[in-house]
Amino acid sequence: VLLSEVLASLSPKLNESYLDLTAGYGGHAKSILDVTLNYKDSVLIDRDEFAADFLKQKFPSSISIINKDFYSAVLQLIECGKTFDIILADFGVSSPQLDREDRGFSYKNDGPLDMRMDRREKLTASDIVNKWSEHELARIFIKYGEEKPGRARMLAREIVINRPIDSTKELADIIVSKSRFSHLHPATRIFQAVRIVVNDELTEIEKTLPLIPKLLNKNGRAGIITFHSLEDRLVKDYFKEATRHGEESELTILNKKPIVADQHELVINPRARSAKLRVAKRN
Numbered sequence: 001v002l003l004s005e006v007l008a009s010l011s012p013k014l015n016e017s018y019l020d021l022t023a024g025y026g027g028h029a030k031s032i033l034d035v036t037l038n039y040k041d042s043v044l045i046d047r048d049e050f051a052a053d054f055l056k057q058k059f060p061s062s063i064s065i066i067n068k069d070f071y072s073a074v075l076q077l078i079e080c081g082k083t084f085d086i087i088l089a090d091f092g093v094s095s096p097q098l099d100r101e102d103r104g105f106s107y108k109n110d111g112p113l114d115m116r117m118d119r120r121e122k123l124t125a126s127d128i129v130n131k132w133s134e135h136e137l138a139r140i141f142i143k144y145g146e147e148k149p150g151r152a153r154m155l156a157r158e159i160v161i162n163r164p165i166d167s168t169k170e171l172a173d174i175i176v177s178k179s180r181f182s183h184l185h186p187a188t189r190i191f192q193a194v195r196i197v198v199n200d201e202l203t204e205i206e207k208t209l210p211l212i213p214k215l216l217n218k219n220g221r222a223g224i225i226t227f228h229s230l231e232d233r234l235v236k237d238y239f240k241e242a243t244r245h246g247e248e249s250e251l252t253i254l255n256k257k258p259i260v261a262d263q264h265e266l267v268i269n270p271r272a273r274s275a276k277l278r279v280a281k282r283n
Contacts (some may be wrong), residue, residue: 001272002225003031005259006088009279010221016085017041019077019215021070021208024051024094026058032086039063043082045073047118051094069118071204074211083215087222091205091231092275093117093195101168105195107187110169115191115198125194129171134160144202144230145193154178155190192228202230209238213250216282221254223279232258232276239280251280 006028012035020029023044033042039062046052052067066073070089097117098106104114104125113126137156141147158174165171172187179186196202212222226232242251258276265272
């Protein structure tokens with residue numbers, strides 16, 4: 001998503017080093033590396049083993065590919081003294097994760113309740129849906145799905161009543177049966193909440209953001225793409241904090257308002273509708 005906007009904002013140049021915190025299947029990385037041509041000083045990170053294996057086939061062996069969560073990978077890179085001219089993070093779920101039924105991310109497909117980005121982790125969506133208390137389910141639906149409290153409690157109660165729930169379709173059907181359709185599918189917020197908890201997504205972002213300046217060279221650029229308000233608020237608040245000391249700040253924000261997809265991209269890729277790009281430069 002936002003490929004042309006990423007290229008325009010990060011402005012890659014020949015020989016610059018590149019760090020991709022969420023490389024996925026290499027869409028952004030390929031376009032940036034086609035400009036920089038610097039593979040040996042660049043690093044691609046993804047916690048999903050399918051994505052990491054794909055990246056190893058797609059890119060030259062001289063590039064470093066790390067198969068772990070980006071917070072752990074960032075700590076590793078800092079310890080090794082690595083720095084980069086360009087850093088990109090795209091916090092969205094990848095299209096292959098959504099499209100593969102066996103990954104259990106999508107309410108549109110019938111698959112197991114999994115939702116793990118890293119299948120080495122133990123906690124699954126099934127554990128949450130089938131074992132957590134009604135109170136705990138309502139809490140995460142409100143906090144991470146941004147559901148209204150009354151609806152969150154009602155859906156939590158329905159889920160508990162209908163246990164065991166074995167598939168994404170069963171879960172989505174329960175939610176739909178208690179919902180009225182709007183522009184947003186009724187299961188969107190619940191699936192988001194469960195996925196965030198399974199992958200500890202917001203904690204990982206919150207811990208990683210303050211480390212970004214340590215990885216940036218002087219005049220290096222960092223771009224962050226978010227897909228919902230919880231992620232975007234973390235990035236917005238961090239950038240605001242990191243730039244509040246004026247000329248003594250570590251970063252300078254390059255776009256006052258988040259960059260969003262244009263109408264042309266929305267026609268080709270509807271998943272870009274909620275994407276927001278924020279960019280900052282190392283002072």
